[in-house]
Amino acid sequence: MTGRVTFAVTLAGAVLGLGAAAGVLRAREVSYPAPPPTERLLYLRSGGAARRVMLSFDGLAADLYWIRAIQHYGRDASGKPAADRTRFELLEPLLDLTTTLDPDFNIAYRFGAIFLAMPASEGKGSGPGRPDLSVKLLEKGLANDPTRWQYAYDAGFIHYWFTGDFNAASQWFERAAAIPGAPAYIRKLAADARLRGGDRKGAREMLQRLTTSEEKYIQRAAERGIQQLDALDQIDYLQAKVEAHKAAHREYPFGWVELQGTYPKDPAGVPYDYDQKTGRVSLSEKSPLSPLPNALVKKPIPVPK
Numbered sequence: 431m432t433g434r435v436t437f438a439v440t441l442a443g444a445v446l447g448l449g450a451a452a453g454v455l456r457a458r459e460v461s462y463p464a465p466p467p468t469e470r471l472l473y474l475r476s477g478g479a480a481r482r483v484m485l486s487f488d489g490l491a492a493d494l495y496w497i498r499a500i501q502h503y504g505r506d507a508s509g510k511p512a513a514d515r516t517r518f519e520l521l522e523p524l525l526d527l528t529t530t531l532d533p534d535f536n537i538a539y540r541f542g543a544i545f546l547a548m549p550a551s552e553g554k555g556s557g558p559g560r561p562d563l564s565v566k567l568l569e570k571g572l573a574n575d576p577t578r579w580q581y582a583y584d585a586g587f588i589h590y591w592f593t594g595d596f597n598a599a600s601q602w603f604e605r606a607a608a609i610p611g612a613p614a615y616i617r618k619l620a621a622d623a624r625l626r627g628g629d630r631k632g633a634r635e636m637l638q639r640l641t642t643s644e645e646k647y648i649q650r651a652a653e654r655g656i657q658q659l660d661a662l663d664q665i666d667y668l669q670a671k672v673e674a675h676k677a678a679h680r681e682y683p684f685g686w687v688e689l690q691g692t693y694p695k696d697p698a699g700v701p702y703d704y705d706q707k708t709g710r711v712s713l714s715e716k717s718p719l720s721p722l723p724n725a726l727v728k729k730p731i732p733v734p735k
Contacts, residue, residue: 491531492527492529492531492535493532495524495527495528495531496524496528496535496537496538498524499520499524499525499528499538499542499545502520502521502524503518503521506521507548517550518557518560521542521546521558522546522563525538526567526570529542529567529574533574533575534574534575536571536578536580539567539568539570539571539581540568540571540580540581540645540647542564542567543564543565543567543584544564544647545558546558546560546561546564546567547560547561547564547588547592549592549721561588561589561593564585564588565585565588565589568581568582568584568588569581577609577610578609579606579607579609579610579611579612580606580645581606582603582605582606582609583602583603583606583612584648585602585606586598586599586600586601586602586603586605586606586616586620587640587648590623590633591651591655591723594723596623596624597623597624599623600623600624601620603616603617603619603620603623604617607620615639618639619636619639619640622635622636623636630659630662630663634656634659637652637653637655637656638656640652640655641653654718657696657697658719658722658723661696661697661713661717661719661722662722664694664696664697664702665702665711665712668694668702668711669709669710671690672689672704672711673709675689676709682706682707682708682709684706686701696713696714696717696719697719698718698719700713700714700716700717700718700719702714703715
C-alpha cells in the first residue's frame, strides 16, 4: 500500500470516527441538554487523555492549545472576566496540555513561564502572579530535555526578578552554567545573585547584562526592570523632598506644584501619585511599570513628629 493510499485510509478512518463520536454526542445532547457553552471551558485537562484523543495529531493539537493559551492570557490581561470567573484560570492547564502533547515545544515553556510569572497589582495587573507555576513549567521542560540550559537560566531570572529569592536564583543560574553549551557569563550572574541579592546597584548591573541576551523577551523584561529601578530612585528623591518640606514647614506640601512647580513623571511618562495626608510618594497603578519589585523597595522614611 502506497503512502498516499495509507494516508487516505487513515484520514477516512479518522473522519468516520469523528462522525460516530458526533452522533453519540448529539444523542446525549438531546437526552441530557448541556449548560450554555463558554469560551473558558477547558474540554481536556489531562495531558494523557489529550494524547489518546488526538491520536497521531499531537503536534497540531499542541499548536492549537498554545494559540488558545495566548488568547486566554491576552483577554484576561486586557480586561476583567465575569464575577463568577477567575482571571487566568486556564492558563496553567493550557500550557500543561501544550507541553504534554509536544514535550519539545520550546517557546511554550519559555514564553509560558513569563506569562505565569507576570505579577498582578491588586488583581488588576498583567498576569496571574504565579512564579511558582512558572518554575514548575520550566522544570517540566528540563525533565524532558536536560540539555536545555535556557530553561534553568529562565528559572533563575524568574526568581531574581519576580520572587526576590536570590539564593534560588543563584542556584538556578549555577545549574544552567553547568549544562554543556551554556554561555560563560551565566556563572557571573550566579555570583551576582548570591552576593548582591536585593541591592539596587547589583540588580542594575545584572539587568544591564541581561539586555544583551539573545532572547528578545529577556531583553525587554530587563529593560523594563531598569526603568523600574530608575522609578525607585526617583521615588526616593521625591520622598526626601517631601520630608524636607515637612521638617521646614511642619506640614506636608499640598501637591507637586507647591513642592517643585511641576508634576514629576516616571520613566514610562505617567505622573507619580502623592498622598497629601500621609506624604507618601508612590508609583501610579496606571503605570506600565507597576508593580515595583518589593525586594528592592526601601523601607518608608520615618515621619518627623
